[in-house]
Amino acid sequence: MKFEIMRDRLLDGLSDVMKAVSSKTAIPILTGVKMDVSADGISLTGSDSDITIQTFIPAEEDGKEILRVSEGGSIVLQARVFGEIIRKLPTNEVEIEINRNFQTHIRSGKSEFHLIGLDPLDYPQLPDVQEEELFSIPADLLKTIIRETVFAVSTSETRPVLTGVHWEVKDGELVCVATDSHRLARRKTKLQSLQEEHSAVIPGRSLNELNKILHDSADPVEVVMTSQQVLFKSRNILFFSRLLEGNYPDTSRLIPSEHKTQVTVNGRALLQAIDRASLLAREERNNIVRFTTNGSEEVEVSSNSPEIGKVEEQLAAGAIEGEELKISFSAKFMMDALKAIDGQDVVIQFTGAMRPFILRSALDDSILQLILPVRTY
Amino acid sequence: MAGRVIFHIDMNSFYASVEQSHDPSLKGKALAIAGNPKERRGIIVTCSYEARAHGIYTTMPVFEAKRKLPALVILPPNFDRYRAASKAMFDLLRTYTDLVEPVSIDEGYMDVTALSKERDAIGIAEEIQLRIRNELDLPCSIGIAPNKFLAKTASDMKKPMGITVLRKRDIRERLWPLEVLEMHGIGESTARKLKSLNIRTIGELAQADEGTIKSGLGKYGIRLRKRANGEDERLVDPDSVYDTKSIGASTTLPADETDDRKLHEAFRSLSAKVARRLEAKALSGPTVTIQMRTFDWQNRSRSATLRNPIYRKEEIADAAITLFDRHWDGTPLRLVGVTVSNVIEKQEAAEQLSLFDFEKHAKDEPVLRLMDKLESKYGKQVLRKGTGRRRIESVSETSFSKDFLDDHERE
Numbered sequence: 001m002k003f004e005i006m007r008d009r010l011l012d013g014l015s016d017v018m019k020a021v022s023s024k025t026a027i028p029i030l031t032g033v034k035m036d037v038s039a040d041g042i043s044l045t046g047s048d049s050d051i052t053i054q055t056f057i058p059a060e061e062d063g064k065e066i067l068r069v070s071e072g073g074s075i076v077l078q079a080r081v082f083g084e085i086i087r088k089l090p091t092n093e094v095e096i097e098i099n100r101n102f103q104t105h106i107r108s109g110k111s112e113f114h115l116i117g118l119d120p121l122d123y124p125q126l127p128d129v130q131e132e133e134l135f136s137i138p139a140d141l142l143k144t145i146i147r148e149t150v151f152a153v154s155t156s157e158t159r160p161v162l163t164g165v166h167w168e169v170k171d172g173e174l175v176c177v178a179t180d181s182h183r184l185a186r187r188k189t190k191l192q193s194l195q196e197e198h199s200a201v202i203p204g205r206s207l208n209e210l211n212k213i214l215h216d217s218a219d220p221v222e223v224v225m226t227s228q229q230v231l232f233k234s235r236n237i238l239f240f241s242r243l244l245e246g247n248y249p250d251t252s253r254l255i256p257s258e259h260k261t262q263v264t265v266n267g268r269a270l271l272q273a274i275d276r277a278s279l280l281a282r283e284e285r286n287n288i289v290r291f292t293t294n295g296s297e298e299v300e301v302s303s304n305s306p307e308i309g310k311v312e313e314q315l316a317a318g319a320i321e322g323e324e325l326k327i328s329f330s331a332k333f334m335m336d337a338l339k340a341i342d343g344q345d346v347v348i349q350f351t352g353a354m355r356p357f358i359l360r361s362a363l364d365d366s367i368l369q370l371i372l373p374v375r376t377y
Numbered sequence: 378m379a380g381r382v383i384f385h386i387d388m389n390s391f392y393a394s395v396e397q398s399h400d401p402s403l404k405g406k407a408l409a410i411a412g413n414p415k416e417r418r419g420i421i422v423t424c425s426y427e428a429r430a431h432g433i434y435t436t437m438p439v440f441e442a443k444r445k446l447p448a449l450v451i452l453p454p455n456f457d458r459y460r461a462a463s464k465a466m467f468d469l470l471r472t473y474t475d476l477v478e479p480v481s482i483d484e485g486y487m488d489v490t491a492l493s494k495e496r497d498a499i500g501i502a503e504e505i506q507l508r509i510r511n512e513l514d515l516p517c518s519i520g521i522a523p524n525k526f527l528a529k530t531a532s533d534m535k536k537p538m539g540i541t542v543l544r545k546r547d548i549r550e551r552l553w554p555l556e557v558l559e560m561h562g563i564g565e566s567t568a569r570k571l572k573s574l575n576i577r578t579i580g581e582l583a584q585a586d587e588g589t590i591k592s593g594l595g596k597y598g599i600r601l602r603k604r605a606n607g608e609d610e611r612l613v614d615p616d617s618v619y620d621t622k623s624i625g626a627s628t629t630l631p632a633d634e635t636d637d638r639k640l641h642e643a644f645r646s647l648s649a650k651v652a653r654r655l656e657a658k659a660l661s662g663p664t665v666t667i668q669m670r671t672f673d674w675q676n677r678s679r680s681a682t683l684r685n686p687i688y689r690k691e692e693i694a695d696a697a698i699t700l701f702d703r704h705w706d707g708t709p710l711r712l713v714g715v716t717v718s719n720v721i722e723k724q725e726a727a728e729q730l731s732l733f734d735f736e737k738h739a740k741d742e743p744v745l746r747l748m749d750k751l752e753s754k755y756g757k758q759v760l761r762k763g764t765g766r767r768r769i770e771s772v773s774e775t776s777f778s779k780d781f782l783d784d785h786e787r788e
Contacts, residue, residue, distance in 0.1 A: 158699075181731040182684070254732050288727055326749060330729060353745065354730065354738040372730040375738055377723060 001073025017046030153204035154180035206241035259349035278331035337369035385528035389537035391483035526609035553580025627714025652690035668714035
């Protein structure tokens, strides 16, 4: 096998697939990147057996030649070393040639590397996902959905299913829910091409990686699901992820349907006030702010830490309806939720100082954030 | 920081001395205090100097000690007696200065800088030693130095009933020729690490390259190197005794154990013990650590930090057993332990509620609302839920227990 390629294009492809490669894998060959070269272009594959990413670099794009193939073939190269070599080559033209016994020569300018490759036949097959596409979604919308939910997944392995985001397709709607049991994020999206019903739990880590490699564009991403895998297909990228096993808790009944106090407030102003109040938190785990309604037009955000000092701030509210309220919660959870809503006015509905409260945008209810308060003693 | 005068008072074979003063017929006899000799936990906790002369030492198994010296008198520990003697000793020290810092039941530091302006420091030390001997019938050694490290090193130089002055200019002659293992703060494993850096004596440590030490032992190494040079800026802090940072309990198992049900049971009973002690001090903490000592004396510990500080025995046991199940590889264990650390006063703690447990807290809402109203009317602290300040009389159950510190009432 022998070909020439533009260094920056190869590097882009490599950096995408490397996101799936881990140095701590039980299967040694997965520390490598697989490269399949044909006259049409190059496929690069990286995997840690949970996530598999394949990118395709076409031989020609918009009438411009990106690579020139003299002879096709396949090879597996150590991902870390190969990536570093390509990154540091002296010129933008790279020639890669593989002889017998997987001896790999990388030439650029006056530099020449010899790398020992691995047998591509030992590399695992791509996950078997033959199903029809479930739906298609613009890449930028998909990225938004991920950003608005994935932060709320659990980081603890005590309930593994909570480390993923629950995707449920039903009634022409995609509902994504993430919760670490202390807060919950839910995003509903109407999609046209939705027909079947489906439910899956996608690992939070997979969605974070997917978010990194997708470009902010309206290009469609096809979503395909089996009982064990989900596949995201964009123009030149295939992203496979294992799904989490186990039943996701039914969260719909956890979301309160009525409330006793409702506060409408500018989301950005509240975010900044909480951010300021949290300056006095001693450490992340004790990052608690107190939120108090003050008559019908004002809320007070305060924080008190015995060793540092205290802070109080009044904030004009658009409207306060219902009972008086005093509640304490994690500043971090509140800021995460407000960032996800990213709206002008936010409606917050409380049912009591020891009960979950919900936040949504005053303009639409596609996003819902739920936070459990903190009990102080 | 210049010109401090620090004493380190170290009670000589404290438990044995207390027993001898309690029963004068034991004076001059080889005496040892040991845990329950029937089970394997029978190791010597302390022994009198007469016993030491016959080769008996702390941590020696009882059966071995008996074989070596059949005349050895072995007594079970009587912690109430030791606590009372410890309290009397520290009360006596406090008649000289408020700057007394108890370190454990039988040793502490005093900062006598102010007092030594009027009186000779050695004279004060002689008087303290004599008074402890006459009034409490107990022997002690006193180290006199410009800082804590040197004072502690000095008190160790002459036992029993020694008074040793260690000046910074003496260290070259008296400290540097010693092996690093002789230095306070250096144990077997640190000594091994130092040896791999070709450092064998305290002098070599003092003169070693700072970068080498730092890369080999980290910040701790830097601190040790400073100490080896006779530098130690730690203040004598009378309040440090109140800063409990962790509460733990451990037990030596009757046999090297491989049965996970029995080990779970041990963790549960240790968790209950830790929970009782947390309760007694109204503390809670978010970090749970388990200790495991294998049959061949390898020590392992694993810890987890939870979102909320905990104090209930069930919660502690859950966390400990989860850690154990995740990390135990089936090696027979001779000792297990549980510690809750980063503890804070329960009143300062806050609990992040969860979707799955908020309902039990929601039940308290009416009471909390009422308390809020009363507080805003009459001011804070007017009332508390339950008996927040309750302090259960705690029972010291191990020789390493720090509960004796409860005896030091804060003014």
